[in-house]
Amino acid sequence: MGHRLHPVFHAIGSLPCNRVDKTLVLPADPGKEDLEEWLECLSEPPRFSERLCPVSAQLGSTTLRGKSLADLIVKGHRHFARMFTGISLYVHQTVRSNFGEPGMVPFMSLSFDPDLWERLINADYDEGETTHATFMELIRRGVVSPCITIPFGVLLPTLESDFDVRMLCRIALFHSWHLLEAHHEHIERVHGESRFVAALWLPEGGFSRRVVRIFHEEFTARAAAEGKTEPHLVLLLDNHQVVSRDNDRLMKSWNMMRLDENSGEYISILFRDRGFSEWVSYSSPSVKKLLDRTIAKVDAELNSRGVDYCWSHFEELETLFLSSKAAMNFEQKLTKLTELGYLPVSPDAFVRRKLEGKYGLAEDEPRRVDPCDGTAWAGWVGENGSAHLGRWLGMRDREGEGYHVEPSRRVKRPTPEGEVEERQPQCWKVALHSVLEHVTRQVRGNAETLEGGVLGVLRSLVKTKNARQARQNIEAFLEHWALCHWSEHFIQHTRSEAEINIPDLIKEHLLAGCRGTLSEEEMLQAAVAAQAYYFALDARRASAFSWESLDSRGPYQASLMASLALINMIYVHRWRGDRRQEEACHEMLREELINFQQAHGKLGLDRIGVRESDWKHAMRSAIPESKDNVVRRAALRCAARHLRPLGHRCSANDVHLTPSVGHLWTAEVLPGNFRWDNPRYCGVPED
Known part of the structure; x- marks a missing residue:
């Protein structure tokens, strides 16, 4: 039997911007064209040419090299697919023997941008690889769970039109639904857990009640159309997006947000600890330090009351490139935690087991929380109190003072004369957002x-x-x-x-x-x-x-x-x-x-x-x-x-x-x- 502390992991995958043109030029006069051929051509994904800028990075003992950062990131995901497979092979027997599980419990969730999925498939075709198939197998076997995300990585609260928000929500569900179903079929067959629970990562954690209500409407409508009973949504946010006097309880609890006081509908929320996650992602800690700071979250009082609790870490997979040891440390951390009796789980798995009574409940669970409207989870690194949208909008609304432009940022960059520090005004974001x-x-x-x-x-x-x-x-x-x-x-x-x-x-x-x-x-x-x-x-x-x-x-x-x-x-x-x-x-x-x-x-x-x-x-x-x-x-x-x-x-x-x-x-x-x-x-x- 393992410990009651469950480390919760989620990873985000996206494709870095690098396009410079669309390869297809439309016809001036369709009457002079073979329209059947044009319709066939437009039935395929648009093709883009990309900027060349060769780059390499070290992942453990492996040196990866790409024609661009986007190309490098795709090769990195090939490495991560193999790494996740290796983790599952290593911990599979431990999960069965030490935790009494009939099969793998997903140790993390993944939200991949649709463009990344498409790029992985094309790269597999071009290079004879099986990266996409490997990720699909990991999802179908319950090693990792799929997490819904919004196409194009749009920060939804910044969109003025509800029509655009609703269309993006529908497209997201249409694109990811079969992945959710394939994973859920495995969970129900192997673990007997019947609740259809899905996690949602809003790009940059961009939260507003308007956006969440629209997504929940579309999610429940889709679930009803597909014959899913009691569908449930889990939102992933940052602890700075909610006013809480007790961060320890916030992080360890199953939280919920009521969508409408009259209907009684609610969604679950799991929060990451921004300070902890930024330390993991950007400070290159050793495996020992990663384990020590995770195990330090053990709560003797909750243990004595039979309450299962969590501590969440969410990060972009791209951060595993920031240090040559980051990916290796990530792998060792997950395997060591499992060996020590701390079962890593995905956000949806944790909430599903709370809903189904497999995990012990505290007297106040689910705890009601009210996230702050118009917030995000990834403000500038180091600004621990920053949860507003100013980083993306270039301005913020200061109460009682109206809108003010964000202050300039200082950056260092190499030049032929050596490294120089420069000031970068953020006012361009105000204008570009308005133009778009x-x-x-x-x-x-x-x-x-x-x-x-x-x-x-x-x-x-x-x-x-x-x-x-x-x-x-x-x-x-x-x-x-x-x-x-x-x-x-x-x-x-x-x-x-x-x-x-x-x-x-x-x-x-x-x-x-x-x-x-x-x-x-x-x-x-x-x-x-x-x-x-x-x-x-x-x-x-x-x-x-x-x-x-x-x-x-x-x-x-x-x-x-x-x-x-x-x-x-x-x-x-x-x-x-x-x-x-x-x-x-x-x-x-x-x-x-x-x-x-x-x-x-x-x-x-x-x-x-x-x-x-x-x-x-x-x-x-x-x-x-x-x-x-x-x-x-x-x-x-x-x-x-x-x-x-x-x-x-x-x-x-x-x-x-x-x-x-x-x-x-x-x-x-x-x-x-x-x-x-x-x-x-x-x-x-x-x-």
């Missing part, structure tokens, strides 16, 4: 009236006067567009390649219950519009705003995806002969992205204390090839390459603008385990 919200609104259209943008195009194609049915069909079509956007993932699990095609998708969802069909040209319009909406959501990644400098990969990719979303709609409106909408998209591309330098005056940033000198400082280029700001470089290069077929003039210099950007100095250069071929900026001259 404008782009999302323009691309999406009016969610209430279904007019303009993507929604207006799709509404015109749904031949019904029933407004409610039209809305349901449009939402279902956008949700199921995930089949095309991440087709390789679905082909591995729930669909054959032949089943994923645009004509069937339109027939089954956009035109469900309606008479008539669409022409191939109308199908092309629907497909390119749906892709535009996904691009607009992709542009809202929180990682674009996570670090200090504007001139870096995240803001470049956000600007690229916003430009591609607008360009898709420019093509759709041109095909439909809607010159007014076409010009509106083109004007937004030109005035808000290409001319981003002018945002200080247009947005009136001086009203929140942004000095023009700070704004100009934030706009500075970090690369020698261009003095333009990174938003302009990304948008101008993209427009030059994709709008030429429509007759838009551009120079050869614009087409060949460098995609190089500055490094993330704090996150990727200073830690020291990353070895960049070019440590001064991210990129190499293009051939």
Whole structure:
């Protein structure tokens, strides 16, 4: 029999931003094209070219090398898949003999961004590996549990439209549901635990009651449609996101948040201890120290009362790259804890066993908590009291004082003259967030009236006067567009390649219950519009705003995806002969992205204390090839390459603008385990 303390582990996997262009250029005149071939092409995931910037890192005795950080991270996940398999083989017998379990209990949960899953599959195809299959087997055998996350890593509380939040929640559930079911079937068969419990990691822990209520509505609706009884949701948050006078009880308890005082519905919450998790992730502690500080959480009083309790650690798998010993220490920590009688479990496993009575309850469990609205779990490292969204928004609301811009950050970076410390104003985040919200609104259209943008195009194609049915069909079509956007993932699990095609998708969802069909040209319009909406959501990644400098990969990719979303709609409106909408998209591309330098005056940033000198400082280029700001470089290069077929003039210099950007100095250069071929900026001259 093991101890009553259960270390709870969760890991996050995502793909670093590194795109520089979309390889496919849309046709100017569909009437002159083979539309069947175009529809087949758009039924596959969009292909992107990426920035070259070779980098290597040491994981234990293994040196990994990639053409870019994204390539390196994919190879790292191959290493982690083998490591998790090794852990399961080592502890399997201990779990059965020492804990009396009939099979493996998941020792952690994993939330992988859909783009990462897709990239792992493609890398396996290209290199003859089985990384994706290994992770799937670990989930099916109950070694690790799947955790739902939001596509594109969007910080949901920063989205203004409930429509966008709801669509992202539906897409997340659609993408991950079969993984949840496969894992739950194993848990029910082997352990006899029937409650359908799923964990949710909101990107950056971004919490608001609005977001959680919407997700819970979609989760319960999906569960009911799939015949799941008593579904239950577990939210993963940071201890600084709730006001608590007793951190020890907060961390060790099964907590709950009531969603509605009238309905009585609630979700469970497990909290990580930010100070503990940051120490684990960034201080490179030895295995002995990791074990000592974990075992120090043993509570004699709870033990004597027969109460099972936990202490949670959540981290990004990318942090295992920060030290050559981090991955090895992680592996040894898990195996040693199991040997010593402390059974590591995933968040959903801990809560499920509380619900089913397998784990002892304290008298006050589940403990009611009320997380603070508009908070996140990953503010700047070292700012232990920081749970607001200022790191991503570039400003915060100080009670009684209105909005104030975030203070500048200090970073060190290498130069030809040696290492220098620089000031990085954060005002660019205020402007870029505002611009991306404008782009999302323009691309999406009016969610209430279904007019303009993507929604207006799709509404015109749904031949019904029933407004409610039209809305349901449009939402279902956008949700199921995930089949095309991440087709390789679905082909591995729930669909054959032949089943994923645009004509069937339109027939089954956009035109469900309606008479008539669409022409191939109308199908092309629907497909390119749906892709535009996904691009607009992709542009809202929180990682674009996570670090200090504007001139870096995240803001470049956000600007690229916003430009591609607008360009898709420019093509759709041109095909439909809607010159007014076409010009509106083109004007937004030109005035808000290409001319981003002018945002200080247009947005009136001086009203929140942004000095023009700070704004100009934030706009500075970090690369020698261009003095333009990174938003302009990304948008101008993209427009030059994709709008030429429509007759838009551009120079050869614009087409060949460098995609190089500055490094993330704090996150990727200073830690020291990353070895960049070019440590001064991210990129190499293009051939």
